[in-house]
Amino acid sequence: MTTTNIYLPFKTSIANVKEVAKDVKLFSISVPADFTYQAGQFVMVSVIGAGEVPISITSTPGVSKDLELCVRTVGHVSSAINALAANDSIWLRGPYGRPFPINGQDALFICGGIGIVPLRPLINQMLHNRAATGSRKKVTVMYGSRNPAEVLFMDEAARWQEQGAHIVMTVDTCDIESWKGCTGLVTDHFAKANIDYRNSTAYICGPHVMIKATMRDLSMMGMPDDHIITTLEAHMKCGVGKCGHCYCGGKLICEEGPVFSLEEIKKYNIKPGVDDLV
Ligand SMILES: Cc1cc2nc3c(=O)[nH]c(=O)nc-3n(C[C@H](O)[C@H](O)[C@H](O)COP(=O)(O)OP(=O)(O)OC[C@H]3O[C@@H](n4cnc5c(N)ncnc54)[C@H](O)[C@@H]3O)c2cc1C
Ligand code: FES
Incomplete structure (x- = not known):
């Protein structure tokens, strides 16, 4: 996904959210079809008024339709993310980082x-x-x-x-x-x-x-x-x-x-x- 300004996130919406353990939520997030990524990469996730944090991508490249993120509440921004519900807006930049190397072993x-x-x-x-x-x-x-x-x-x-x-x-x-x-x-x-x-x-x-x-x-x-x-x-x-x-x-x-x-x-x-x- 490319934007003209590398610091400018794109706005999208939460398709689904469920609590998977105490203080841990799994989000399914709608992304454009050209948003491609590899296992090991992360996105910068922002909630307007709260801030921006790095979160690992946990959906399967080339298989999952939505982008999945799993967030544990630890502080200010992760609390703001975990307070969001289905259909709420969320802002993303990325994907970033070097993915996992894969070999035949x-x-x-x-x-x-x-x-x-x-x-x-x-x-x-x-x-x-x-x-x-x-x-x-x-x-x-x-x-x-x-x-x-x-x-x-x-x-x-x-x-x-x-x-x-x-x-x-x-x-x-x-x-x-x-x-x-x-x-x-x-x-x-x-x-x-x-x-x-x-x-x-x-x-x-x-x-x-x-x-x-x-x-x-x-x-x-x-x-x-x-x-x-x-x-x-x-x-x-x-x-x-x-x-x-x-x-x-x-x-x-x-x-x-x-x-x-x-x-x-x-x-x-x-x-x-x-x-x-x-
Ligand atoms: C590449 C990457 C991938 C990540 N993936 C996930 C993920 O999939 N799910 C998830 O829940 N979290 C993930 N994190 C951690 C997440 O980014 C932090 O929990 C988040 O930044 C905390 O922000 P906050 O404002 O909620 O907490 P703050 O209020 O900023 O901090 C709360 C406490 O956490 C510490 N802290 C904050 N950020 C970090 C950090 N990056 N490393 C070490 N300690 C930190 C602070 O020092 C403080 O003690 C990832 C971090 C990185 C760098
Ligand atoms: S977070 Fe800015 S250089 Fe890595």
């Missing part, structure tokens, strides 16, 4: 909490392509949440399993008897995933502490650094490489990321947030 998705949101389109895209081409590529999804009430896209995970994905779900603490998944951290359950680490690519998204522990463990188990891929969050203003707000380790996270390999994170010493990643 087995794929291991490791998601923590709302970190499943940017990975969801790639999981859906890979399973869609797998069915369309008859590929035998293995798709494994390991998804950790704090508790069963915070698990997002539970129905969809059941569908991924029917489509041939291997699913490992875990929660830190479990307070309901009906929970059929594991307990503990995602990194506690690698043995259940039966991964060929040397010949797989991992896609990781979650809290920094989880990304850091997961990258360390995968590296120790023999996965090459250039096949350990994550997507990083940074404070952003312009989203298009102009303001320097997201500058980290000589890289502009908005333009040269948000997707980086462990090899790049080490090479450029990228340290988003307060925590070192390596």
Whole structure:
């Protein structure tokens, strides 16, 4: 989607909105047919009078009709977005950022909490392509949440399993008897995933502490650094490489990321947030 002014968002409307967990809403947003994007990219979302924030695209490229965004209420702008209802107006710029690289290897998705949101389109895209081409590529999804009430896209995970994905779900603490998944951290359950680490690519998204522990463990188990891929969050203003707000380790996270390999994170010493990643 091109506009004459790169900072000028286009106005569109919310087709549907539903609460998918406490303080987390999934929006379906009408976009023009020429609005194309790739898994891993984000849009700048604005609510007039509140402000503008980066939000990952969670719909499947080339498959979903509407653009889907999943937003957790954390502060001023995310609260304003999550107060919107169906038919309300919303303003978008983008899509922006470097998408996830895709190769022919087995794929291991490791998601923590709302970190499943940017990975969801790639999981859906890979399973869609797998069915369309008859590929035998293995798709494994390991998804950790704090508790069963915070698990997002539970129905969809059941569908991924029917489509041939291997699913490992875990929660830190479990307070309901009906929970059929594991307990503990995602990194506690690698043995259940039966991964060929040397010949797989991992896609990781979650809290920094989880990304850091997961990258360390995968590296120790023999996965090459250039096949350990994550997507990083940074404070952003312009989203298009102009303001320097997201500058980290000589890289502009908005333009040269948000997707980086462990090899790049080490090479450029990228340290988003307060925590070192390596
Ligand atoms: C590329 C990218 C993709 C994102 N995708 C999603 C998504 O799909 N869904 C979603 O809910 N959120 C996503 N976020 C995070 C989202 O942009 C922030 O939650 C949002 O900017 C918070 O704005 P606010 O005005 O509501 O909060 P504020 O009032 O500005 O801040 C509330 C708290 O959150 C912290 N914070 C705010 N923004 C960020 C940030 N970008 N990184 C780290 N800490 C931050 C602040 O320091 C403060 O402690 C993404 C961020 C990036 C950079
Ligand atoms: S947010 Fe402005 S340069 Fe990245």
